[in-house]
Amino acid sequence: MSGLRARQKADRHRRIIDAAAALFREAGYEGAKIETIASQAEVSIGTIYNYYENKGDILGAIVSLEVNEVLNAGRGVVARPPANVGDALDTLIGIYIEHSLHYLSKEMWRQAMAISTQLPDSPFGQAYTALDRSLTEQIRALIARLQEIGLVRQDIDGAALGELIFNNMNMMFIEFVKRDEARIPELRAAIRRQNRILVAAIGV
Amino acid sequence: MSGLRARQKADRHRRIIDAAAALFREAGYEGAKIETIASQAEVSIGTIYNYYENKGDILGAIVSLEVNEVLNAGRGVVARPPANVGDALDTLIGIYIEHSLHYLSKEMWRQAMAISTQLPDSPFGQAYTALDRSLTEQIRALIARLQEIGLVRQDIDGAALGELIFNNMNMMFIEFVKRDEARIPELRAAIRRQNRILVAAIGV
DNA sequence: TTCTAAAATTGAGTCAATTCTGTTTTTGTG
DNA sequence: CACAAAAACAGAATTGACTCAATTTTAGAA
Numbered sequence: 001m002s003g004l005r006a007r008q009k010a011d012r013h014r015r016i017i018d019a020a021a022a023l024f025r026e027a028g029y030e031g032a033k034i035e036t037i038a039s040q041a042e043v044s045i046g047t048i049y050n051y052y053e054n055k056g057d058i059l060g061a062i063v064s065l066e067v068n069e070v071l072n073a074g075r076g077v078v079a080r081p082p083a084n085v086g087d088a089l090d091t092l093i094g095i096y097i098e099h100s101l102h103y104l105s106k107e108m109w110r111q112a113m114a115i116s117t118q119l120p121d122s123p124f125g126q127a128y129t130a131l132d133r134s135l136t137e138q139i140r141a142l143i144a145r146l147q148e149i150g151l152v153r154q155d156i157d158g159a160a161l162g163e164l165i166f167n168n169m170n171m172m173f174i175e176f177v178k179r180d181e182a183r184i185p186e187l188r189a190a191i192r193r194q195n196r197i198l199v200a201a202i203g204v
Numbered sequence: 205m206s207g208l209r210a211r212q213k214a215d216r217h218r219r220i221i222d223a224a225a226a227l228f229r230e231a232g233y234e235g236a237k238i239e240t241i242a243s244q245a246e247v248s249i250g251t252i253y254n255y256y257e258n259k260g261d262i263l264g265a266i267v268s269l270e271v272n273e274v275l276n277a278g279r280g281v282v283a284r285p286p287a288n289v290g291d292a293l294d295t296l297i298g299i300y301i302e303h304s305l306h307y308l309s310k311e312m313w314r315q316a317m318a319i320s321t322q323l324p325d326s327p328f329g330q331a332y333t334a335l336d337r338s339l340t341e342q343i344r345a346l347i348a349r350l351q352e353i354g355l356v357r358q359d360i361d362g363a364a365l366g367e368l369i370f371n372n373m374n375m376m377f378i379e380f381v382k383r384d385e386a387r388i389p390e391l392r393a394a395i396r397r398q399n400r401i402l403v404a405a406i407g408v
Numbered sequence: 409t410t411c412t413a414a415a416a417t418t419g420a421g422t423c424a425a426t427t428c429t430g431t432t433t434t435t436g437t438g
Numbered sequence: 439c440a441c442a443a444a445a446a447c448a449g450a451a452t453t454g455a456c457t458c459a460a461t462t463t464t465a466g467a468a
Contacts, residue, residue: 008464009416034455044418049456110321118318120382129382157401164398167375168368178324178333194368197361201405212434213446238425248448253426 015041016048020058021103029059029111053123056115060124063104063112067131070099071138078142085151086199090192092142093169096135097184100173109177136166156202168194219245220252224262225307233263233315257327260319264328267308267316271335274303275342282346289355290403294396296346297373300339301388304377313381340370360406372398 019040023032034055038045052058073095081088100109116128140162146152172191176182223244227236238259242249256262277299285292304313320332344366350356376395380386 033453045456046418046458047416050416055455110324114318114322117314117321117378117382120314125382129379157397160398161401163394164368164372164401167398168371171371171375174321175333178321178329190367193361194364194371197365197368197405198401201401216446237423249426250428250448251446254446259425 012041012043012047013051016043016051016058017061021062024059024062024108025105028105028107029055056111056119056122057124059108059112059115060127062108063124064127064131066099066103067135069102070096071131071134073099074135074138078138078145081142081145081149083149083151085146085203086192086196088142088146088151089139089165089195089199090188092139093191093195094188096169097173097188101184106177106180113174113177132166132170135170136162139166150204152202153204161198161202165195165198216245216247216251217255220247220255220262221265225266228263228266228312229309232309232311233259260315260323261326261328263312263316263319264331266312267328268331268335270303270307271339273306274300275335275338277303278339278342282342282349285346285349285353287353287355289350289407290396290400292346292350292355293343293369293399293403294392296343297395297399298392300373301377301392305388310381310384317378317381336370336374339374340366343370354408356406357408365402365406369399369402 016037020032020037023037023040026032027036034045034048037058038048041048048058052061074092077088077092077095082091104112112124112128115122116125119125120129140158143152143156143158143162143165147154147156147158152158169191172187172194176184176187220241224236224241227241227244230236238249238252241262242252245252252262256265278296281292281296281299286295308316316328316332319326320329323329324333344362347356347360347362347366347369351358351360351362356362373395376391376398380388380391
């Protein structure tokens with residue numbers, strides 16, 4: 001159909017997200033009042049709550065956009081990984097990390113992470129968990145690819161290894177967004193150092 | 205010294221923590237109103253905010269008690285670890301996990317974790333990060349001990365390895381508290397499976 | 409075109425954390 | 439034993455996320 005109603009709906013969704021994204025960046029998540037988002041988006045407070053269950057869900061929609069972009073960028077690495085286990089991991093993780101602050105500030109990440117553990121059953125909580133799983137899957141896929149190529153031993157438990165690498169990276173990223181003064185190069189170096197132990201263990 | 209004022213202060217701290225701990229368990233963190241905590245503790249709302257910066261800090265004080273107990277229990281394992289790398293790690297991690305739900309419900313953990321990423325600079329945020337660091341340190345200490353005994357290769361980067369193991373465990377624990385139906389034995393088994401990769405890599 | 413049910417919108421009202429401003433209590437000094 | 443300054447307390451007022459009952463808009467059948 002794509003009737004008037006559907007078009008208006010899509011349009012309002014976009015207006016709300018645009019207004020919220022701008023405000024979150026400007027004033028921070030806490031600083032952005034729903035009332036202000038509503039007036040910027042030219043809808044009422046009630047309408048916002050008709051579209052999103054709560055303030056966190058609005059942030060969630062923005063986070064999803066970002067992570068999906070990152071997942072997309074990662075596909076290229078999985079398809080054609082560098083011919084060296086350490087570099088392959090570093091390249092994929094590098095893509096995740098370098099993209100991470102493109103649309104989202106550290107404060108927005110902190111809030112998003114907090115909400116996803118606070119309300120794991122809310123729409124956003126579930127979506128966030130699913131995104132984490134997708135990232136884990138992608139790391140697993142990279143390992144499987146490296147096993148195919150013959151760079152990683154066949155007898156390695158790829159599923160467990162993928163989780164281990166993702167979990168470590170994710171935790172490091174959490175600590176990274178918690179400290180405003182933390183810098184990306186140091187984060188990447190620390191993760192490389194940790195992965196070196198694994199790389200030594202799994203290479204042919 | 206130890207004047208009236210100091211004694212009253214300590215007493216009020218205790219009353220507030222006791223009241224809050226009981227209420228958090230009973231009604232959940234969200235369900236516990238500051239007003240109720242105040243009346244249970246026989247102080248006013250204002251006094252609570254004189255003692256704690258916000259509701260999260262009250263929970264934080266309770267979490268600290270719990271984690272310090274866990275750290276204490278862990279010391280025994282570090283001092284006399286099982287004579288096998290896999291078992292040693294499993295025993296230490298087992299202590300952490302088995303203790304974890306003693307005083308705190310999953311919901312309380314979720315809130316505590318959320319607050320610590322949301323407000324990393326609040327008193328509790330900093331305390332929580334310090335507790336994580338202490339746990340990481342303890343795992344590192346175990347590894348160092350195993351290196352001494354000769355169960356772990358000397359050329360292993362113990363610092364990086366400790367972080368890797370802690371980060372993975374912590375992330376698994378986060379996912380565990382996010383799902384009410386998740387069970388401790390499965391959690392431990394999953395972590396063992398992940399650590400197996402490492403154990404194979406670092407044993408002599 | 410008209411009419412009705414369903415869907416969407418609205419914003420004043422509710423609720424609970426946090427703040428703020430006086431008041432009371434404690435301490436130490438003359 | 440006063441008394442003044444400092445510390446702690448009290449609870450009313452503020453604030454901002456979220457709810458809900460009333461109103462408006464759309465879809466589509468007659």
